[in-house]
Amino acid sequence: MIRSILIAVLVCFSLPAIGYELSGNAIQGGMMIGRDAAGLEVTVDGKPVRVSPDGVFVFGFGRDHAETVTLTVGGDTQVISVARRDYVTQRIDGLPSKMVTPAPETLARIRAENADIAKARAFDTPETWFAQDWIWPSIGPISGVYGSQRILNGKPRRPHFGVDVAGPTGTPVVAPADGIVRFARTGLYFTGGTLILDHGHGVTSTFIHLSELTVEVGQKVIQGEKIAEIGATGRVTGPHLDWRINWFGERLDPQLLVGPMPES
Structure with a gap:
């Protein structure tokens, strides 16, 4: 079920105008990696993130992350939908x-x-x-x-x-x-x-x-x-x-x- 959600989320991304690549899991608990952003400033929900000299960056979503995140790379901004998850209940006694x-x-x-x-x-x-x-x-x-x-x-x-x-x-x-x-x-x-x-x-x-x-x-x-x-x-x-x-x-x-x- 989770994997089918991920595929649906990932294929719906439009290609950014600047041409950087973005891959990963746009779902609560997921991590995404950007590439080909060398020399560009990157922010996630307005907060700057590190970009490596060869243009690699990363960001992630916590367990109860909001439904969207705003990613800005250089002059390109896109709103990414973050898929929600249902969590099991685990009982531990003793x-x-x-x-x-x-x-x-x-x-x-x-x-x-x-x-x-x-x-x-x-x-x-x-x-x-x-x-x-x-x-x-x-x-x-x-x-x-x-x-x-x-x-x-x-x-x-x-x-x-x-x-x-x-x-x-x-x-x-x-x-x-x-x-x-x-x-x-x-x-x-x-x-x-x-x-x-x-x-x-x-x-x-x-x-x-x-x-x-x-x-x-x-x-x-x-x-x-x-x-x-x-x-x-x-x-x-x-x-x-x-x-x-x-x-x-x-x-x-x-x-x-x-x-x-x-x-x-």
């Missing part, structure tokens, strides 16, 4: 009560950890590694999907912003695209072992609940290189990888970049 409703004295720690994660996602690196053909960071059953409304121990909570891949503790996690490690830390309250890769222009991957981190902050990694191992750290009921993608503050759907899960 979590320790302190992980669902943290004690007041724990909230300061959680806020500090979230602030550090936000800093790692704020980099605007000039590289365009996000434009690669992405791969799955781990292969296994998909146990949680992007956008699902989570009900934890019977209480409605924030939506899930990643895709969960189930696997035994110790299962390798590899880089889905080239990047620079911006965050690598164990023991976070909600996310446990957490790693963030910077893929350029504000696009980052976050890997959560890891049992082992095999890279360090500042390290350059290439697509397919082992970066971590699946675990059951933080708020979980079993071992799995929670993989998330951001374009700055916009939370994107990783499955729209990699397609179907390969067979084990």
